[in-house]
Amino acid sequence: MESRLPKPSAIKRPMPPNKPILPTDRIKANSSTFNATTGGSSNQTLPPLTRNLQNLPQVLARHGGKCELRQSIQNTVDFPNAARAASPEPGKPFSNFPNRTKLRRSRSASDVTEMRLNLKRAGAPTLSTIPTKFTRNVTAAVPGAGSGRIGARPVSIPSKRPVAVAPVPTVPASTRAPRAAVAATSKGKPVAGTTAPGAAKHIAKYDFKARFYDLLEKHKALRAKMDKQLEEMAELEGLPMQLEETQNKLIEIESKLKNTMTDKECLQRQVKQHTNKIETITSSLGRAKDELNQLKHTHQNIKTEHESLSVEVLELRERTENLMRNNKQLATDLAVCREQLFQSNMDRKDLHNTVMDLRGNIRVFCRVRPPLDVEQSRMVCSWTYHDEATVELQSIDGQAKNKIGQQVFNFDQVFHPNTNQREVFEMVAPLIQSALDGYNICIFAYGQTGSGKTYTMDGVSDNVGVIPRTVDLLFDSIKNYRNLGWEYELKATFLEIYNEVLYDLLSNEQKEMEIRMVKNSVKNDIYVSNITEETVRDPEHLRELMHLAKMNRATAATAGNERSSRSHAVTKLELIGHHAEKQETCVGSINLVDLAGSESPKTSTRMTETKNINRSLSELTNVILALLQKQDHIPYRNSKLTHLLMPSLGGNSKTLMFINVAPFQDCFQESVKSLRFAASVNSCKLAKAKRNRYLNSSSIANNSSCEK
Numbered sequence: 001m002e003s004r005l006p007k008p009s010a011i012k013r014p015m016p017p018n019k020p021i022l023p024t025d026r027i028k029a030n031s032s033t034f035n036a037t038t039g040g041s042s043n044q045t046l047p048p049l050t051r052n053l054q055n056l057p058q059v060l061a062r063h064g065g066k067c068e069l070r071q072s073i074q075n076t077v078d079f080p081n082a083a084r085a086a087s088p089e090p091g092k093p094f095s096n097f098p099n100r101t102k103l104r105r106s107r108s109a110s111d112v113t114e115m116r117l118n119l120k121r122a123g124a125p126t127l128s129t130i131p132t133k134f135t136r137n138v139t140a141a142v143p144g145a146g147s148g149r150i151g152a153r154p155v156s157i158p159s160k161r162p163v164a165v166a167p168v169p170t171v172p173a174s175t176r177a178p179r180a181a182v183a184a185t186s187k188g189k190p191v192a193g194t195t196a197p198g199a200a201k202h203i204a205k206y207d208f209k210a211r212f213y214d215l216l217e218k219h220k221a222l223r224a225k226m227d228k229q230l231e232e233m234a235e236l237e238g239l240p241m242q243l244e245e246t247q248n249k250l251i252e253i254e255s256k257l258k259n260t261m262t263d264k265e266c267l268q269r270q271v272k273q274h275t276n277k278i279e280t281i282t283s284s285l286g287r288a289k290d291e292l293n294q295l296k297h298t299h300q301n302i303k304t305e306h307e308s309l310s311v312e313v314l315e316l317r318e319r320t321e322n323l324m325r326n327n328k329q330l331a332t333d334l335a336v337c338r339e340q341l342f343q344s345n346m347d348r349k350d351l352h353n354t355v356m357d358l359r360g361n362i363r364v365f366c367r368v369r370p371p372l373d374v375e376q377s378r379m380v381c382s383w384t385y386h387d388e389a390t391v392e393l394q395s396i397d398g399q400a401k402n403k404i405g406q407q408v409f410n411f412d413q414v415f416h417p418n419t420n421q422r423e424v425f426e427m428v429a430p431l432i433q434s435a436l437d438g439y440n441i442c443i444f445a446y447g448q449t450g451s452g453k454t455y456t457m458d459g460v461s462d463n464v465g466v467i468p469r470t471v472d473l474l475f476d477s478i479k480n481y482r483n484l485g486w487e488y489e490l491k492a493t494f495l496e497i498y499n500e501v502l503y504d505l506l507s508n509e510q511k512e513m514e515i516r517m518v519k520n521s522v523k524n525d526i527y528v529s530n531i532t533e534e535t536v537r538d539p540e541h542l543r544e545l546m547h548l549a550k551m552n553r554a555t556a557a558t559a560g561n562e563r564s565s566r567s568h569a570v571t572k573l574e575l576i577g578h579h580a581e582k583q584e585t586c587v588g589s590i591n592l593v594d595l596a597g598s599e600s601p602k603t604s605t606r607m608t609e610t611k612n613i614n615r616s617l618s619e620l621t622n623v624i625l626a627l628l629q630k631q632d633h634i635p636y637r638n639s640k641l642t643h644l645l646m647p648s649l650g651g652n653s654k655t656l657m658f659i660n661v662a663p664f665q666d667c668f669q670e671s672v673k674s675l676r677f678a679a680s681v682n683s684c685k686l687a688k689a690k691r692n693r694y695l696n697s698s699s700i701a702n703n704s705s706c707e708k
């Protein structure tokens with residue numbers, strides 16, 4: 001190793017100093033020299049060599065890196081070796097030095113100072129004077145110290161190897177060796193045990209031996225210190241890396257921590273949300289549990305009910321099976337019964353119509369109306385009702401009585417003034433039944449004006465007559481016939497014959513209406529052209545139609561009636577029945593005729609009208625008589641009325657004629673006239689009956705022979 005000792009040329013003869021150089025002066029000089037070398041200010045002192053690792057990088061940087069420092073230290077440490085090499089050993093002169101004088105001179109205080117300066121210039125850090133005895137590692141770390149990179153974080157040094165804090169560079173006064181001690185060593189030999197530990201030795205400048213030993217000691221101390229520092233350096237060298245790693249780890253951990261914190265916040269929020277959800281779900285769950293309990297309860301009830309119902313169902317099934325078996329049997333029986341019923345109904349129809357036939361195709365009912373309250377002053381004839389079919393009329397006027405005499409009339413039925421509408425209709429109803437069986441029925445009321453024809457046929461609102469009751473009966477019968485498989489359709493037309501002209505009572509239009517024959521008809525069926533035909537839905541509907549027809553009918557005041565019907569009103573109901581199963585159809589019709597009242601020309605104010613009425617009534621009489629007498633020619637076409645009633649009067653029709661008479665004396669002549677006409681009709685029909693009656697009264701045995 002190269003010696004750092006100054007060259008001998010630089011060694012000057014030491015001059016006796018005016019002022020003794022103290023160790024403190026040397027330290028001050030070192031400091032100032034160091035500052036001058038490093039360019040620091042004069043006031044700046046070299047930081048003490050401490051084991052505080054925080055300022056180590058600064059120091060390293062200031063002195064050009066760790067390697068230089070180490071080298072410097074090494075050089076410093078090696079200096080005693082050089083000195084040793086140059087030092088004179090006892091008995092062996094220094095070969096490297098020319099002489100001891102020079103050596104002494106080079107070992108002067110100023111030379112040492114110069115040497116130290118050289119060392120400093122070489123970059124070695126100034127080391128403080130090593131006390132003989134120094135305090136070992138009082139603290140492991142200096143508070144507040146640390147590198148800039150680490151920040152304020154203290155770095156703890158393992159206590160195993162405590163770092164001694166270098167005390168201040170200057171030797172405290174208390175540690176300075178007393179002059180006595182220095183004096184003790186002034187003889188050139190160190191006095192063992194005489195130097196107080198930590199006290200600086202005072203060695204005379206010329207006592208090179210003492211100084212040599214002193215330096216040796218220093219060298220030892222420095223060597224030991226260097227070893228320690230080297231060890232510490234070795235340890236410290238790894239610290240920045242560790243520090244950097246730790247910092248990186250720390251940064252990483254910080255970022256992780258940040259992330260973790262963020263995650264934690266997120267998780268906390270989620271936890272909060274989930275907590276809320278859980279609360280909601282918990283409350284829902286509670287409600288659901290309640291509902292479930294209720295449902296369980298309901299379920300239990302239903303289950304119990306179901307069980308009981310199941311038992312019932314089983315019973316019912318059993319019963320149903322029995323009933324189905326019975327039903328099957330009954331269905332078979334029903335089919336048989338239906339067939340029987342159908343046949344029975346057909347038989348009944350036949351029998352009914354046979355009875356009707358036996359009663360005669362034209363039946364005559366006589367009805368005597370009562371006097372009205374307003375007619376109490378009018379004289380009433382003497383009426384005697386012998387039985388339900390015989391009436392006797394007697395004039396209370398003596399002249400008339402003598403002239404006409406006692407009048408007894410026989411009819412199919414006689415209704416006295418007290419007979420009500422229901423009783424009258426009961427006698428009419430069987431004939432209506434024939435219409436449902438496919439027959440043509442004609443019911444008309446004949447009589448003097450004011451005799452009660454309209455009352456009998458239409459009635460009044462609170463006491464309806466034959467036509468409304470017929471409708472009610474028809475709809476009732478249709479309902480019953482529906483059970484037997486028959487479906488009926490009911491159509492209605494309303495017309496009036498006034499002065500031999502046809503008028504549609506359901507329409508106010510002026511239109512041409514004619515009675516025409518149905519083409520290719522065997523039965524001489526007729527129809528009226530341009531007439532309004534309504535399909536009747538129910539009885540109420542028909543009443544509405546009747547009311548409309550009544551409003552359109554021609555009426556006028558007559559001597560016998562304030563609101564006399566001056567026309568013939570014909571209400572035609574057509575019944576079309578169909579049996580789908582049997583594929584049978586039957587068509588029947590009912591002509592309900594309210595004739596205009598016959599009037600004496602003497603009392604009539606409208607002669608043409610009266611003539612037409614009387615003529616048509618006369619023609620009706622002729623037709624009926626011709627039919628009864630079975631004449632070859634029936635004069636149907638002599639009047640519109642007979643022409644219209646042709647299908648109903650002839651053929652398979654059944655005719656019912658009401659003879660209405662007023663009870664008054666002033667109507668006596670007209671009443672007798674009407675009764676005679678009706679009686680003649682009845683007598684014609686009853687000619688056989690009369691004979692039969694006769695046979696019946698004489699002998700039952702003759703009855704059968706008569707029928708033959």
Ligand SMILES: Nc1ncnc2c1ncn2[C@@H]1O[C@H](COP(=O)(O)OP(=O)(O)OP(=O)(O)O)[C@@H](O)[C@H]1O
Nearest residue numbers: 369370449450451452453454455561564565596597
């Ligand atoms: N059986 C009866 N019971 C009570 N009142 C009756 C009866 N018959 C007829 N009347 C009343 O006698 C009056 C005349 O009767 P209605 O108008 O029916 O006679 P009509 O024969 O139709 O007369 P016309 O031919 O002039 O029209 C009416 O007020 C009617 O209410």
